[in-house]
Amino acid sequence: MTNSIKLYGPRMGSSLRTHWVAAELGTPYETVPVDFSKGEHKGEAFLQINPMGQVPALVDGDFNLAESMAICSYMIEKAGSDLGGKTAQQRAKAWQWSLWAALNLYQHLATLASPAWTQQPLASDVETAAKAGAAKYLPVLNAHLGTQRYMAGDSFTVGDINVATVLAYATFAKLDLSSYPNVTKWLAGVTDRPAYANASGAAKA
Numbered sequence: 688m689t690n691s692i693k694l695y696g697p698r699m700g701s702s703l704r705t706h707w708v709a710a711e712l713g714t715p716y717e718t719v720p721v722d723f724s725k726g727e728h729k730g731e732a733f734l735q736i737n738p739m740g741q742v743p744a745l746v747d748g749d750f751n752l753a754e755s756m757a758i759c760s761y762m763i764e765k766a767g768s769d770l771g772g773k774t775a776q777q778r779a780k781a782w783q784w785s786l787w788a789a790l791n792l793y794q795h796l797a798t799l800a801s802p803a804w805t806q807q808p809l810a811s812d813v814e815t816a817a818k819a820g821a822a823k824y825l826p827v828l829n830a831h832l833g834t835q836r837y838m839a840g841d842s843f844t845v846g847d848i849n850v851a852t853v854l855a856y857a858t859f860a861k862l863d864l865s866s867y868p869n870v871t872k873w874l875a876g877v878t879d880r881p882a883y884a885n886a887s888g889a890a891k892a
Contacts, residue, residue, distance in 0.1 A: 692716035692762070695733070696742030698888050701755040704852040705743045708759040708845060710882035712766045756785060759845050772844050780839035781846030784831075788853040792828070795820035800859035821857075825867050832869035837877075847877045 694709065694716050696702030709716050721727050721742050728740045737744040737753040745752040745761065752758055763771045772778030798817040802808055809817070828850070831838075838846035854874055857864055864871050877883065 691748050693719050693746040694758075695719045695721050695736065695744040695746070698886060699855070701852065702743035703855065703887060704755050704848050705745070705758045705762070706886035707848050707852070707883055708762050708770065710886040711770055711848070711880075712762060712768055714762055714766060756789070756849060759848070763845060770843075770845050772839055772846075773842060777839045777842070777844065781844040781849075784838040784846045785849035788828075788850040792821065792824045793853045793856070795824070796853060796856035796860060796862070799862055800856040803859040818862075821862065825864070825870065829867040829869045832873045837873070843877065843880075847873075851877050 692709075692714065694702075694705050696705065697720070698706050706718075708714075721733060727733055728742065733744075734740055736746060736751045739753060741753065743753070743755050743758055745758045747761075747765075752761055760771065772781045795817045798809070798813065799821065835841065837843050838850055851874060854864075854870070864874075
């Protein structure tokens with residue numbers, strides 16, 4: 688694959704999954720920072736790439752793409768990789784759990800983590816509701832990971848990347864996950880991968 692891909696967005700949050708997938712694939716790409724404090728995400732140049740003014744975004748030649756999971760899917764397919772899953776069933780499970788985490792767990796963990804970047808405490812009722820929401824879904828994830836090594840079975844897939852990057856918000860929120868030992872064991876394992884260290888910037892130079 689030629690070094691034509693540009694990824695806009697930081698090595699954290701939902702953008703992290705795009706860097707992580709690229710690292711797993713060995714895809715060469717250029718990182719393009721977007722300075723929100725200067726309003727670059729609302730500038731005409733960036734809005735031509737993503738009219739929503741959000742990161743991450745991908746540019747591959749004359750092709751633009753937004754939404755982190757769509758970007759991950761595109762890079763995997765372009766690379767001809769089985770990171771999406773080795774079988775039709777495994778691919779389906781990888782995306783099932785990706786969407787499950789994004790649609791159910793993400794909103795609660797992101798709410799709990801938001802004071803880390805807003806520097807504003809949550810209202811008590813908002814915090815209580817978010818913790819209750821997380822407590823509803825985390826046992827489901829813990830039970831699932833008690834039956835298999837990875838999200839989609841016995842091999843690592845993009846499903847693990849997508850769910851793990853949602854769980855990263857629990858770290859920002861300083862949410863104790865010790866009541867979910869299967870989750871913590873799985874999360875420690877997938878974030879110990881060299882590609883994660885490279886993607887997150889934790890790799891030693």
